[in-house]
Amino acid sequence: MIVASHVSKKFGTLEALSDVSFTCNRGECIALIGPNGSGKTTLIKCILGMVVCSGGSISFNGKMILNDWQYRAQIGYMPQTGRYPDNMSIGQVISMMKDIRKADPVKIDDELIEKFGLSSMMNKRMRTLSGGTRQKVSAALAFLFNPEVLILDEPTAGLDPVASEILKAKIITQSKRGKLIMITSHVLSELDDLVTQVIYMQEGKLCFHKRIEDLRKDTGQNKLSKAIATVMLSLNP
Amino acid sequence: MKQIIKYIAIDILRNKIVLGYTLFLLLLSVGVFNLEDNSTKGLLSLLNIILIIVPLVSMLFSVIYVYNSAEFLELLVSQPLKRNSIWLSLCIVLASAMALSFFVGAGIPILIYQPSGTGLMMMATGILLSVIFVMIAMLTAVKTRDKAKGIGLAILLWLFFSLLFDGLVLFLLFQFADYPLEKIMIAMSMLNPIDLSRILILLKMDVSALMGYTGAVFRNFFGTEIGLILSFIVLVIWILVPASLSIRTFNRKDL
Numbered sequence: 001m002i003v004a005s006h007v008s009k010k011f012g013t014l015e016a017l018s019d020v021s022f023t024c025n026r027g028e029c030i031a032l033i034g035p036n037g038s039g040k041t042t043l044i045k046c047i048l049g050m051v052v053c054s055g056g057s058i059s060f061n062g063k064m065i066l067n068d069w070q071y072r073a074q075i076g077y078m079p080q081t082g083r084y085p086d087n088m089s090i091g092q093v094i095s096m097m098k099d100i101r102k103a104d105p106v107k108i109d110d111e112l113i114e115k116f117g118l119s120s121m122m123n124k125r126m127r128t129l130s131g132g133t134r135q136k137v138s139a140a141l142a143f144l145f146n147p148e149v150l151i152l153d154e155p156t157a158g159l160d161p162v163a164s165e166i167l168k169a170k171i172i173t174q175s176k177r178g179k180l181i182m183i184t185s186h187v188l189s190e191l192d193d194l195v196t197q198v199i200y201m202q203e204g205k206l207c208f209h210k211r212i213e214d215l216r217k218d219t220g221q222n223k224l225s226k227a228i229a230t231v232m233l234s235l236n237p
Numbered sequence: 238m239k240q241i242i243k244y245i246a247i248d249i250l251r252n253k254i255v256l257g258y259t260l261f262l263l264l265l266s267v268g269v270f271n272l273e274d275n276s277t278k279g280l281l282s283l284l285n286i287i288l289i290i291v292p293l294v295s296m297l298f299s300v301i302y303v304y305n306s307a308e309f310l311e312l313l314v315s316q317p318l319k320r321n322s323i324w325l326s327l328c329i330v331l332a333s334a335m336a337l338s339f340f341v342g343a344g345i346p347i348l349i350y351q352p353s354g355t356g357l358m359m360m361a362t363g364i365l366l367s368v369i370f371v372m373i374a375m376l377t378a379v380k381t382r383d384k385a386k387g388i389g390l391a392i393l394l395w396l397f398f399s400l401l402f403d404g405l406v407l408f409l410l411f412q413f414a415d416y417p418l419e420k421i422m423i424a425m426s427m428l429n430p431i432d433l434s435r436i437l438i439l440l441k442m443d444v445s446a447l448m449g450y451t452g453a454v455f456r457n458f459f460g461t462e463i464g465l466i467l468s469f470i471v472l473v474i475w476i477l478v479p480a481s482l483s484i485r486t487f488n489r490k491d492l
Contacts, residue, residue: 011491048315051491073317083308087251099240100316 001025001149001180002047006056009042009204016042019056020206022199024182026148029175031191032184033228034201040184041080043201044151047182048077073101076147080154082138084126090137091122094144103145112140115166131158139167149180156190168194188225195224200231207235241313241326248309249302249334258294262342265290270350277442280351280359284438287343287363288431292370293395295335299374300391302331304384311492324487328375328480335367355441362434365472369430370395372479379486402429419454430475433468 002024009017017039024030032040045051047058049065049072057064060071084093098108113119116136129137135158142150152171156164171194175181185191198215200207208231212224221227249255266283273279303310306327313323344360374391381387406425410418426432440459458464 045491050311050314052489069319070317072315077315079311079315083311085248085306085309085312087248096240096244097316099244100313100318 002058002060004043004047004056004058007043007046007053007058008055009039009046009051010054015204017046017053017204020201020204021056022206022209024180024197026180027175027178028197029171029181029195030183030197030199031188031195031224032182032199032201033188033191034207035232038201039204040201041153042204044077044153044182044184047151048072048075073145074148076142076145076150078135078138078142078150078152078155080157081131082134084134084137086127087125089123089125090118090129093126093137094122094141097141097144101145107146109143109146110140112136112143112166112170115170116140116163132160132163135159136163139170143170143174147179150174150182152181152183154185155183156185156187164190188228189223192224198224198228200228202235207231238319238322238326241318241323242330245306245326245330246334248306249330252302254298255334255338258298259338259342262290262339263346266343266346270346276350277355280347280355281442283343283347284359284435287359288366288435289399291339291363291366292399292431295367295370296374296391296395297388298335299331299371300378300388303327303375303378304387314492320488321484324375324379324484328372328483331375332368332371335371336364339363339367355438358441359438362437362472365469365476366430366434369472369475369479372476372483376479376483376486379483379490398429398431402432406432419450423455423458427468427471430472433471437465437468 003022005021007017007020008015020039020043032043034040042051046053047060047065049069052066057066059065060068060074063071065071088096094113116139118133118136118140121133126134126137135155139152139155139159142152150171155167155171159167168190171181171183175194175196181194183191183194195212197209197211199209210218215224215227215231216222219227219230221230265286269283269286270276270279273282310323310327314320340360343363347356347360350356373394377390377394378387381390406422409425410422426436436455436459440456459468
């Protein structure tokens with residue numbers, strides 16, 4: 001569904017991504033793992049077209065994403081730090097997004113809005129929200145339009161345990177419905193019961209892309225966090 | 238595109254600065270016309286104030302607004318929207334807000350107190366200047382990532398167009414005083430929208446008789462229909478070039 005071939009991105013002299021290639025298909029739940037500054041967020045932004053790659057290409061459902069914009073209707077994106085216009089209220093942001101996406105009311109999935117208790121604070125301005133509530137709004141918006149692809153950048157950072165359990169349950173049900181899900185996270189323990197594949201990145205390069213069973217077999221570790229730690233140690237002795 | 242324009246327009250309307258600017262212009266123009274017993278003299282005083290204030294406010298407001306809506310732009314770019322239409326909507330809304338403020342604040346008093354060709358010319362150039370400087374501001378804002386740098390650059394550009402450029406022209410005039418520079422001066426004036434507007438308005442007034450030989454040459458050029466049309470085309474180019482450059486930059490910008 002998403003195919004990246006030889007993607008590279010330079011910010012000035014800094015090489016944020018170099019020669020990254022991978023293929024993702026429907027029904028997969030992919031964990032994007034790597035140390036800070038390894039280019040995970042840049043890669044995600046490239047897929048969304050927020051960052052224009054300096055080399056290589058990305059295609060979505062067989063169509064190049066460069067200069068295309070309709071494909072984004074099929075992506076739900078939850079940014080690392082949700083930034084919204086300060087003087088809009090939660091309700092206004094949500095209705096604006098519905099308006100922009102020209103969403104079909106039948107397809108709207110407002111389960112997360114209900115479960116996060118956002119419906120009771122629709123009139124609060126975005127500026128007054130705490131980081132966690134902002135994350136809740138981002139998550140609710142990502143799932144709101146029932147998209148085929150979900151891209152979640154550090155979804156549980158800043159969420160309280162109850163909210164992050166709700167979100168995890170939501171991710172699992174969506175994944176079972178055959179949607180493509182990409183997650184980056186540093187809390188590896190919570191990815192254990194979610195992901196089916198792992199992409200590991202370091203210094204802008206893609207180190208490996210494996211199914212989680214293979215990774216467990218190769219490293220002899222059952223837990224994802226232990227397995228990744230083993231890999232990291234073997235890469236940087 | 239309609240939705241984006243709608244949401245940006247709502248946001249700008251909520252902004253008190255546009256309203257304040259309109260009221261300030263209104264106060265200024267009504268005040269100036271009432272102070273002078275002769276409304277042509279009033280127009281002349283108003284001209285100098287407007288040529289300073291309109292570019293400054295249009296530019297600073299637009300630059301600051303673009304930087305403040307960085308989050309909003311980021312949010313829109315991750316949605317199924319064309320980048321072209323996002324940026325174009327922002328340009329259209331800002332330009333029409335500034336042009337409308339000028340029209341209400343200065344245009345209507347001019348029409349009331351001085352409904353002559355000069356007044357009309359002043360209104361037209363004022364509206365064009367508002368739009369031109371909004372577009373220049375958009376270009377500065379999209380080219381510089383850093384907010385402080387961008388605002389600084391905008392102020393510098395305003396200073397260049399309203400003061401430094403004239404200094405440069407004077408310097409050239411004195412250096413090459415032995416040569417006939419009148420034709421070159423006409424070309425030079427095309428390089429600065431503020432100067433061009435000033436000349437267009439002054440030539441509509443009788444004071445141009447005081448400007449000597451250069452004034453006569455200017456009158457020969459700008460006084461004719463072709464000269465007038467040409468100067469308006471140049472002003473429109475001053476809108477289109479920065480606008481298209483900023484759209485092109487925004488299309489490749491990393492957010």
